Amino acid sequence: MFLKVRLPILLTFFAGLIPIVAFFFKDGTPYVKTLSSSLEQDMVIVSGFALLLGVVNVVQGNVRKIERREKGWFYAIVLLAGMAFMGLFGAAGAMRLFGLPGIGMMADGRPTPFQWGSLYLFTPLQATMFALLAFYIASAAFRAFRIRNVEATILLVAAVFVMLGRIPIGEPLFGPITEWMMQVPNGAAQRGIIIGAALGAASLSLRVILGIERSYLGLDKSE
Amino acid sequence: MTGMELFGTWIAALLTLCLMSFLYKDNPLFRFAEALFAGVSLGYYIGITMDQTLRPNLFEPLRDSGLTLETGHLLFAGLVGLNLYTRYVPKIAWFARSSLAIYVGYYVGINMVQKLQGEVLPQAAATMVDLTGGGSPTDALNALVVFIGVLTVLIYFFFSVEHKGVFGKASRVGIWFLMLGFGAAFGYTVMGRISLLIGRINFLVIQWIGGTLQALGIGG
Known part of the structure; x- marks a missing residue:
């Protein structure tokens, strides 16, 4: 019980307390500040391992799909092949294996396999995927911007002004009012959202540190 | 090419x-x-x-x-990271909780400080400015609009009190400010996506078709 439940909660408490306590000390203060900065460097490393944990999950799910010949299993093979190509060449480049100088360009100016994949697979696919949203955003706009009440009208006017104010033909006429809208009322709304979200995040952090919130460990309040 | x-x-x-x-x-x-x-x-x-x-x-x-005194903590980090993978071994899956606890604990701790010190306080300070501080009347009016906007948006986000009466009216004004913000964000998103689309069409026309014709010795 202690090792499975109490210890993780205590570890969260102490790990959370270290950066908070360190905040009240000057840079270079022995023990407190050095411990906090060491932990900061360590957590960057752990975050790397955590990201690769997601990769293991994806591999597991897709291998299962292929084994069971579930619907769309062929696309699971494509996904794994794409991941293997970029992941293996990326890892080999990062570790400087097989004569690869890194994940960027070779000494003679040719791209490494990882860089080639990044230039001709990842970048165009990503850009096109987001560009496709330009079409779907139009239908979303139609639904969102139908003038039904004051709120929808404000949404419509703000969006139209921003769009017109940012193109060459509309900039002379709508530019100043767009600028004012972005700086003043939009700035106020963003500021309100930032303050509200930050207060919410801070209170959630406190709940986690104090062990009130435990769902991230897969525990409920009774445990 | x-x-x-x-x-x-x-x-x-x-x-x-x-x-x-x-x-x-x-x-x-x-x-x-x-x-x-x-x-x-x-x-x-x-x-x-x-x-x-x-x-x-x-x-x-x-x-x-x-492995020295300075780099010793890196070994600890590596072990904490590797320990995350014990979740795939059912008998010792609970080992991973300790790593997760340290990882989550550290980041919520640093997050709490950063949010309060880096976001709440500066944003609140920038909202509460002196209206008679020597700026033009327009600046003062803008600062007042910002103050009213921030206050009403925060009132809208305050759910511990029922939104009715004066509170409800202020909350409604907050919604208007939010709608304006969302509209502006939507407009920006549309412009960004259209810009990406233009980029992809440019790629197809200039780099793909143009580059192929050039490689074949057709065109400039």
Whole structure:
């Protein structure tokens, strides 16, 4: 019980307390500040391992799909092949294996396999995927911007002004009012959202540190 | 354009067209490109994480300096990271909780300080400015609008009191400010997506068709 439940909660408490306590000390203060900065460097490393944990999950799910010949299993093979190509060449480049100088360009100016994949697979696919949203955003706009009440009208006017104010033909006429809208009322709304979200995040952090919130460990309040 | 570059351009162009085919309807070519995108993205982040996070912070310091007093904590970090993978061994899956606890604990701690010190206090200070502080009347009016906006948006987000009466009216004004903010964000998103679309069409016309014609010795 202690090792499975109490210890993780205590570890969260102490790990959370270290950066908070360190905040009240000057840079270079022995023990407190050095411990906090060491932990900061360590957590960057752990975050790397955590990201690769997601990769293991994806591999597991897709291998299962292929084994069971579930619907769309062929696309699971494509996904794994794409991941293997970029992941293996990326890892080999990062570790400087097989004569690869890194994940960027070779000494003679040719791209490494990882860089080639990044230039001709990842970048165009990503850009096109987001560009496709330009079409779907139009239908979303139609639904969102139908003038039904004051709120929808404000949404419509703000969006139209921003769009017109940012193109060459509309900039002379709508530019100043767009600028004012972005700086003043939009700035106020963003500021309100930032303050509200930050207060919410801070209170959630406190709940986690104090062990009130435990769902991230897969525990409920009774445990 | 070298042969390898032309080959890459053709691959990129065909994949672009595969994805764009979704505008007609869902089809196997789109799903192929979509699955490839998911896989390639994951692989890309593996490479980036290995090269920019694990190599400079863990592997290189340990390789260059060995296990010393200064680098000892890196071994601890590596073990904490590896311990996350015990979740795949059912009998000792609970080991991973300790790593997760340290990881989450540290980041919520630092997050709490950063949010309060880096966001709440500066934003609140920038909202509460002196209206008679020497600026023009327009500046004072703008500062007043910002103050009213921030206050009413925060009132809207305050759910511990029922939104009725004066509180409800202030909350309604908060919604108007929020709608204006969302409208502006929507407008920006549309412009960004259109810009990306123009970029892809430029790529198809200039780099793919133009580059191929050039390679064939047709055109300038």
